[in-house]
Amino acid sequence: MQIEQGPIRPPSEASSLLIRVTRNCPWNKCTFCITYKGEQFSRRPVEDVQRDIDSIARVVKQVRQISLNNGLDGRVNGKVVNEAGSRYGYLHYHVAQWLYYGGKNVFLQDANSLVLKTSELVQIIQYLRIILPSVERVTMYARANTVTRKSTGELQELREAGLDRIHMGMESGSDIVLKKILKGITANQLIEAAQKIKASGISLCWYIMPGLGGREHTREHSLETAAVINQGNPEYMRFRTLSVLKNTPLYDMMASGAFTPLDEDEVVTEQRLLLESLKGATTTVVSDHMRNLLQELQGTLPGDQNKLLGIIDHYLGMTPQEKANFQLGRRAGVYVTMHDMQDPSKSLYVEKLLNNINSPEQLKTVLAKLRSQ
Ligand code: SF4
Incomplete structure (x- = not known):
């Protein structure tokens, strides 16, 4: 069968x-x-x-x-x-x-x-x-522009039939970034789709892609994504960090210099700016994708906003050696969260791996490779 x-x-x-x-x-x-x-x-x-x-x-x-x-x-x-x-x-x-x-x-x-x-x-x-x-x-x-083509009545019919949640790849709330990545949707369509979905009683989960604006648009990507989340107020927002994969147009843009990927710290800094710019949203933040460095970013706004920022600040406050250890351990699958670094059997194992890496540049290459797997 x-x-x-x-x-x-x-x-x-x-x-x-x-x-x-x-x-x-x-x-x-x-x-x-x-x-x-x-x-x-x-x-x-x-x-x-x-x-x-x-x-x-x-x-x-x-x-x-x-x-x-x-x-x-x-x-x-x-x-x-x-x-x-x-x-x-x-x-x-x-x-x-x-x-x-x-x-x-x-x-x-x-x-x-x-x-x-x-x-x-x-x-x-x-x-x-x-x-x-x-x-x-x-x-x-579902894609946002498909949602906007349905009437709220149609979405209600789906809700009544038993559709409970729509997962949507929002990726970014920045029109510049959405255009650059050929997403085929706009920030306004995202907001309209969110409003329709919520009016129908269906739950909405948005997927945000840290790093997607590259160094060129990291600020717009954070601030404008936060602005769209503030207006759309989905029940869930989930981080799904960018990994530039071979055989994609983005990989070619990276190779030609038209797109500059963020390093691990820059991605986390971008997430911080996004989270601190969320005002009024009652969304639950989830970081359950394996490509996310900080899987412990989990909480419901607005009450958990300081807790989420505190997790990020804890990471950003590590020494360069601790960060290197965590990044490699996380990407190699030894750690799930920063807490795992307290286990000496794990942290010493990662330290041994780190000893085989000769420079910060080599570490960046290794991390990028591990992240794309
Ligand atoms: S991210 Fe991939 S699957 Fe989703 S809309 Fe774009 S091309 Fe389609």
Whole structure:
């Protein structure tokens, strides 16, 4: 048994069931993005998606049977997940793992499935919630200009059908930066989209990309992104730090000198300016992407603003040697947060790695390489 799935989902949907309703990205022009390069966008017919949902329901029954055979009353533990995967393959493993995490969350792939007719999406979401009754949360990615083309009434229909959250790659609130990276949206469209989504009762999560303005536009990037967040006031904003990947137009711009990437400290300084410029937003700030240096940046505004700035100041106040140790340990996967540096077995290990690096320039190259992996 097989279903169709796309390549990515947001970090917060790591334990979600993935259901593909469109293929690839209908825009596919952002200069930093490689995910769907060379792939054609297409819409999946509603019947095909429904057939996938039916297949998932059959797999759910098989996984529950494995659980019963193990005397677990239908509960799914690690043993059931492994047995489902080894006996039947990837789909059973994915569904069993989803059940292991409660079988509650579903993410509709790919990059902008809101381009489907509202009636089709409503049909899919309603069907999904009937066939898989354990589902409590349904989310998807959408582009701001697609949202602005829908009426608030259409978004309300989707909310009533059971769409709970829209994840949106905002990247920047600066029109200069948005234009430079060919995002195809404006700051005003972002604000309008946020207002419509919130009026419909759907939750909104914006993804911000520190570093995206380069040295050329770091200040506008921070200040204007903060201004858009202040007006859009999404429920969540998540940092997803830029990494300039090979085979992207941004990489070519970097090679030609038209884009100068920020180093680790400059990115954190940019984040600080953004966070200190947030006024009036009640957003929850999350830093759960592996490319972020400071994963501990987590809190809800306005109450946690000083706590978030304090985390950044703690980092910026480290000695150059401590910073080098943390940056390398973080990028090499030894540390998750700055707190991990207090573990001598970890910090001494990173110190040994650092001894093999001969200069600050070499460290920058190593960090950039690790960050792009
Ligand atoms: S809209 Fe998203 S998926 Fe599409 S090219 Fe831009 S960043 Fe990539």
